[in-house]
Amino acid sequence: MEAKMKYLPESINYHLIHTCNFHCKYCFAKNYDFKPVIKPMLSKIEMKKIINMIVKEPLPYQISKRKLTFTGGEPLLCPYLHEIIAYAHEQGLITMLVTNGSLLTQQYLDGLKGNLDWLALSIDSDTPSILRNIGRVNGQMTPCKHYIEIARYAKTLGMRIKINTVVNRYNYKENLSNLIQKISPERWKILQVTQVKNQNDNDFTELEITEEQFKTFIERHSNQKINDKIKIIPEQVEDIRGSYVMIDPIGRFFDSMNGEYHFSNPIPENGLSHAFQQVIFDLEKFQRRGGNYAFN
Numbered sequence: 001m002e003a004k005m006k007y008l009p010e011s012i013n014y015h016l017i018h019t020c021n022f023h024c025k026y027c028f029a030k031n032y033d034f035k036p037v038i039k040p041m042l043s044k045i046e047m048k049k050i051i052n053m054i055v056k057e058p059l060p061y062q063i064s065k066r067k068l069t070f071t072g073g074e075p076l077l078c079p080y081l082h083e084i085i086a087y088a089h090e091q092g093l094i095t096m097l098v099t100n101g102s103l104l105t106q107q108y109l110d111g112l113k114g115n116l117d118w119l120a121l122s123i124d125s126d127t128p129s130i131l132r133n134i135g136r137v138n139g140q141m142t143p144c145k146h147y148i149e150i151a152r153y154a155k156t157l158g159m160r161i162k163i164n165t166v167v168n169r170y171n172y173k174e175n176l177s178n179l180i181q182k183i184s185p186e187r188w189k190i191l192q193v194t195q196v197k198n199q200n201d202n203d204f205t206e207l208e209i210t211e212e213q214f215k216t217f218i219e220r221h222s223n224q225k226i227n228d229k230i231k232i233i234p235e236q237v238e239d240i241r242g243s244y245v246m247i248d249p250i251g252r253f254f255d256s257m258n259g260e261y262h263f264s265n266p267i268p269e270n271g272l273s274h275a276f277q278q279v280i281f282d283l284e285k286f287q288r289r290g291g292n293y294a295f296n
Contacts, residue, residue: 006281008057008272011291013069013098014050014247016081017041020074022100023135024124025203026166026193028256029073041249044080046268048087050251053272055091065296069120071098073249082111089115094295096120098164102142104150113157118295120162121147125171126179133170134207144179151183161185168193168207172217180221180230187293189233190218194240197260211236233290243285245276255279 015029017040042050051068059066068088075081076099089095096118109119125131126144151161163185165176180188192214195204218234242257253264257280264270264278286292 006276006283007060008054008066008276009245009281009283009286009292010060010063010065011067011069011286011295012054012245012247013071015071015073015249016047016075016084017073017078018249019077020072020100021077021102021138022074023138024166025135026168026200026207027135028194028196028199041078042251042268044083046251047084049268050247050272051084051088051091051093053267055093057272060292063292065092065094067094067096067118067295069096069098069118074100074103076103076108082115085112086115089117094118096162096295098122100136100142101147101150102138106150106153109150109154109157109159112159116159118162119151119154119159120164121151121183121185122164122166123147123176123179123183124165124168125174126176127171127174130170130174134168148179148182151185162187162189164189164191166191166193167209167214167217169209170207172209172213174217175220177221185230187231187233189235190221191235191240192237194237194256195259196256199261231293235289239285239289242280242282243289243291245281245286253279255281257282 018029019040054066054068070085075097085095085097094117095115097116098120099122101121124134124136128141131137131141154161161183163180163183167190193207193209214236222232242255246254248254248263251267253267253275254261262279264275267275
């Protein structure tokens with residue numbers, strides 16, 4: 001029987017660069033398999049070629065626009081990030097940037113005005129000792145006041161705000177209601193720390209939590225009635241695996257369905273549709289976790 005053709009959904013995550021200025025122990029992107037080619041990221045021309053391929057792909061039924069999320073590593077370490085985001089936006093894509101926020105300034109955001117639709121900040125704690133235990137530091141600590149101010153400024157530029165939090169053994173007892181209330185994002189994605197083979201194996205046992213511990217964190221914040229305008233999106237391990245369409249820093253699709261990364265052939269050389277057929281993507285799981293929300 002011929003395999004059923006998979007079609008590109010409305011949301012794609014593009015991991016532009018693998019390097020980062022933080023050292024999060026749970027990181028899902030520590031060790032992309034670059035062999036036999038060792039390359040930190042593609043050139044501007046190659047990135048734009050992939051973006052053009054994405055733009056040309058047919059949209060899912062009743063979807064008017066596709067969202068391209070730029071992440072890493074830490075994407076602000078990409079020296080031409082402004083240009084790439086602007087290019088994607090000019091081609092008609094909804095743009096999102098996922099960042100640890102430590103390098104963000106108002107001046108940097110000014111350069112993204114009109115081209116960045118969504119700013120997603122990765123925030124796991126407002127307690128310095130917990131952040132150190134997780135590894136979310138690089139020299140000096142980034143104060144939570146910085147995230148509040150950056151989010152508020154981004155809103156004045158017309159950017160919509162999202163928060164990503166990875167719940168693990170160090171922060172699952174914490175209450176972030178006050179911080180989230182001050183930032184007031186439209187969406188707060190709360191992810192259970194997940195093991196990915198060859199990425200975070202060495203630290204996972206230190207960070208692992210049970211399903212019940214994860215649910216306790218969700219219930220604590222749901223019961224706080226943080227803000228009716230803030231959408232809380234919990235994602236357990238099984239919600240995450242296989243439900244994201246991801247492109248790595250050297251231009252390959254990859255998936256995590258089986259608990260480790262599996263890569264396609266390079267997109268620029270082999271074509272986007274051909275490469276996408278080489279990875280696993282569960283459309284129903286993507287829809288169940290709310291990946292097809294109204295981001296436009």
